[in-house]
Amino acid sequence: MTAYEIALIPGDGIGTEVTPAATAVLDAAAARHGFELAYTDHPWGCDHYAETGRMAPEDFLDTLSHSDAILLGAVGRHDVPDHISLWGLLIPIRRHFRQYVNLRPVRLWEGVPSPLKDVTPADLDMVIVRENNEGEYSEIGGRLHRGTEQELAIQEAVFTRIGTDRIIAYAFAQAEARSKRICSATKSNGIIHTMPFWDERFAVAREQHPDITAEQVLIDALCAMVVLNPGRFDVIVASNLFGDILSDLAAAAAGSIGIAPSANLNPEHEAPSMFEPVHGSAPDIAGQDLANPIGAVWSAAMMLEHLGEQAAADAIMAAIGATLADPETRTRDLGGTASTAAVTEALVARV
16 A cells, blocks of 8 residues: 655644644545555744744754655744744745745635626636746845945845746646646836746747747736636746735635645655645634635645545545535635534545
8 A cells, every 4th residue: 555754844823723634634535545644743833933943943854855745734923024934944845845836726616705706616717837946035135234224125036047947837738738828927028137038938938839828918917817807817827926926816816815725846756845725824713713724625635636646636626626615614714604623524524
């Protein structure tokens, strides 16, 4: 029987509630489809930082390297600055393990209300492919003359040909497998060096895929179009910053960021990939059995797909659809009254 080593990082806030929900559903799927999952729990995050001054132990990357995949809940605490929580844990994992693809599927599920007028599930089903290792989220830059009138801050964006080509190639592969439509997010009218470079590399890939309908749209107009006409888009490829913002916007259009999943992928399987819901630690509802576990469970299904357990992933996705379609098993963010535990029980039963 195939067995997988899964590193769990529940993190902070509702992360410690949705991660056990995801593992309960995973265990049900594993039992049904004939494989095993062995979990190692790592109590890292902002609570760990408050106690030790670090988000994780010094050797945490070596520890994680022995796993087949990483499942993360959420990180964040009101008294820990966000740049510390992000750069102390998530970004080192993404970069050390060359998780250069951030894959964020977005869909409107049957029964889930969208804030967009007259939008149906047939109108909103897309995947956002976000570059995950470079771009606008670099460590290059600094600040000078702090606390004075001459204070300044410089942040450099880094776009390499290797990094740009591989994320665009991955996005075109997604388009080949879906509806053969792709859109590139750009801002080459205002960002004079990196975005024209991005456009040039997209044009090269476009020539290599003549069967794909490809377009590029300025990011500000693209945000408006996703709201006004989401059915226009199927695969969107974007830089680190643009993809980050756009995927949260699209998730909100699909009803709730609480159901949004993501995968930080090393597509070559040379290192473990990491899977996490898009939502944060939500300290305002933590510990109250109110968190929506769907984002974590959907992320777990993406993990199984990446590991090659497609049938089990499909079963989880079917359970998500049935659970969201039932008003009795929707959490408060979706207009329902179900608790985290109730939704988890429903998912397990339907898997």
